Amino acid sequence: MKQTWWKEAVVYQVYWRSFLDTNGDGYGDLEGVRQKLPYIKELGADVVWLNPFYVSPDRDNGYDIADYYKVMDKAGTMEDFERLLDEAHALGLKVILDLVVNHTSDEHPWFLEAKASQDSSKRDYYIWHDPVNGGAPNNWRSYFAPSCWEYEAVSEQYYYHSFAVEQPDLNWENTTLRQEIYQMMRFWLDKGIDGFRMDVINLLAKRKNLSDVDNPYDLSYLANNPGIHEYLQEMHEEVLRHYDCMTVGEIPFVTPEEGLLYVDESRRELDTLFHFQIADEMPTWDMHRFKQIQRDWYEGLKGRGWNSQFLNNHDHTRQVTRYGNDREHRVASAKLLATLTHTLPGMPYIYQGEEIGMTGVTFDSIDDYQDIAMINRYNEEVAKGRDPRAVLESLQLLSRDNSRTPMQWTDESQAGFTTGEPWMSVNPNYVDVNVEADIQREDSVFRYYQQLIQLRKSHKALIYGEFTDLLPEDEALHGYERTLGEIRFTIILNHSDETREFPFELDPKTLVLQNIENNDTRLLPHEARIYMTKAAQ
Ligand code: GLC
Numbered sequence: 001m002k003q004t005w006w007k008e009a010v011v012y013q014v015y016w017r018s019f020l021d022t023n024g025d026g027y028g029d030l031e032g033v034r035q036k037l038p039y040i041k042e043l044g045a046d047v048v049w050l051n052p053f054y055v056s057p058d059r060d061n062g063y064d065i066a067d068y069y070k071v072m073d074k075a076g077t078m079e080d081f082e083r084l085l086d087e088a089h090a091l092g093l094k095v096i097l098d099l100v101v102n103h104t105s106d107e108h109p110w111f112l113e114a115k116a117s118q119d120s121s122k123r124d125y126y127i128w129h130d131p132v133n134g135g136a137p138n139n140w141r142s143y144f145a146p147s148c149w150e151y152e153a154v155s156e157q158y159y160y161h162s163f164a165v166e167q168p169d170l171n172w173e174n175t176t177l178r179q180e181i182y183q184m185m186r187f188w189l190d191k192g193i194d195g196f197r198m199d200v201i202n203l204l205a206k207r208k209n210l211s212d213v214d215n216p217y218d219l220s221y222l223a224n225n226p227g228i229h230e231y232l233q234e235m236h237e238e239v240l241r242h243y244d245c246m247t248v249g250e251i252p253f254v255t256p257e258e259g260l261l262y263v264d265e266s267r268r269e270l271d272t273l274f275h276f277q278i279a280d281e282m283p284t285w286d287m288h289r290f291k292q293i294q295r296d297w298y299e300g301l302k303g304r305g306w307n308s309q310f311l312n313n314h315d316h317t318r319q320v321t322r323y324g325n326d327r328e329h330r331v332a333s334a335k336l337l338a339t340l341t342h343t344l345p346g347m348p349y350i351y352q353g354e355e356i357g358m359t360g361v362t363f364d365s366i367d368d369y370q371d372i373a374m375i376n377r378y379n380e381e382v383a384k385g386r387d388p389r390a391v392l393e394s395l396q397l398l399s400r401d402n403s404r405t406p407m408q409w410t411d412e413s414q415a416g417f418t419t420g421e422p423w424m425s426v427n428p429n430y431v432d433v434n435v436e437a438d439i440q441r442e443d444s445v446f447r448y449y450q451q452l453i454q455l456r457k458s459h460k461a462l463i464y465g466e467f468t469d470l471l472p473e474d475e476a477l478h479g480y481e482r483t484l485g486e487i488r489f490t491i492i493l494n495h496s497d498e499t500r501e502f503p504f505e506l507d508p509k510t511l512v513l514q515n516i517e518n519n520d521t522r523l524l525p526h527e528a529r530i531y532m533t534k535a536a537q
């Protein structure tokens with residue numbers, strides 16, 4: 001495949017409101033991100049992805065946008081952003097922004113105008129429907145509400161929302177709306193940003209057949225509807241192809257065959273994607289399924305499209321808690337999971353804090369949570385008469401707040417995140433788990449990430465190499481190869497709490513990276529090793 005800068009890049013995701021607060025208001029800010037750019041650079045990342053910082057009532061932490069052209073006060077000012085961007089570029093870092101164009105906030109001027117009357121010139125920017133038998137048009141749910149339809153009393157119609165009631169979906173069938181979006185994308189690209197992470201981008205086209213569905217909880221009807229590829233091809237033609245930028249689409253509900261349609265280079269839509277087969281199908285670790293997913297995506301995209309590797313982000317519980325061991329093996333386990341994302345085919349994404357092995361949280365009361373997805377679901381279930389404690393417990397493991405607690409910089413007050421009251425409680429384990437402490441450890445997670453990233457940068461086999469699963473059936477061990485030309489990497493990981501026999505004959509002299517000091521032929525719990533050989537050896 002054609003070699004490009006972004007295929008070789010490592011992305012560091014900054015959830016800025018939880019990264020570093022520089023004015024004591026309890027929210028991280030763009031100035032905080034700017035101050036920590038050297039930290040991100042030192043880690044070895046190439047691209048910084050910033051979650052949305054546009055003007056927003058913040059019902060869904062910035063994913064409900066009221067002005068696409070302005071910076072929200074909590075984040076700072078446009079000048080702050082420009083300074084951040086300049087300094088990132090000066091350090092050789094690229095910056096990509098979140099593009100949230102499936103929906104706006106219900107406080108966006110377009111929506112305020114649209115809802116005022118059926119004759120409004122902006123009415124068609126959103127999706128409206130008359131009541132059916134005095135109620136919602138069908139039984140479809142939304143991500144954050146029991147119905148994707150909300151009645152709007154003044155103009156007497158329902159509007160469609162894939163997420164919260166406060167996030168009305170835009171009507172991509174409207175040509176003028178599409179041009180408004182393209183213009184906004186050019187505005188940011190002309191400022192010099194290097195691309196977009198595109199929020200739920202495969203939801204833009206809506207299903208035309210409005211019949212009830214059998215299982216409203218399986219939300220796949222919200223995504224991948226006819227027309228989506230035409231919109232993305234148009235966006236590429238109108239905007240993307242004119243810039244040297246990268247795009248990564250958030251694409252839920254796709255198999256590799258469907259995913260390829262979004263990233264096949266010959267189709268000119270997106271560069272790469274996040275698929276959700278791991279996040280959606282594996283609430284906890286499932287070795288067999290994980291290996292299958294990796295093989296299927298490798299085969300499915302091979303030579304035609306590019307994948308991404310991530311095991312957590314701002315919507316998903318921290319990986320060492322969800323998929324590893326965040327107790328006695330936290331450090332080794334954090335490194336093992338990193339080994340996977342940095343050596344499997346596709347671009348690695350690091351979510352802030354992952355590089356020091358930050359863990360998820362369990363708060364005692366629903367009042368300590370802020371995630372709108374969790375709170376709405378909690379209220380819905382409790383209203384049905386279910387035991388509140390049981391409902392809370394059922395939602396804790398996957399609450400999005402698990403990954404949104406403030407970044408742990410030091411063991412000082414509020415983990416060095418803020419001098420004020422943080423918008424969300426700091427994980428109490430900050431006393432032990434923080435950047436300052438991690439970097440001082442001999443077995444630092446941060447330093448292991450640095451080594452992994454450097455290894456990947458010095459060997460294209462880890463980027464463009466062929467992938468072969470060597471142990472498809474093993475329930476505890478991973479073993480796979482990445483080969484390119486005469487270079488072969490063999491990666492062996494013990495994803496379990498027990499010691500395991502080493503499965504192959506490998507020359508110990510070819511070991512290039514290991515997450516635990518161990519010369520034994522047996523693999524310790526959560527041990528990861530990378531071997532490299534040249535064909536001549
Ligand atoms: C994406 C975002 C998530 C947000 C949702 C609605 O899934 O990652 O945080 O709530 O889209 O915009």
Ligand code: CA
Pocket residue numbers: 020021022023024025026027028029074
């Ligand atoms: Ca602040």
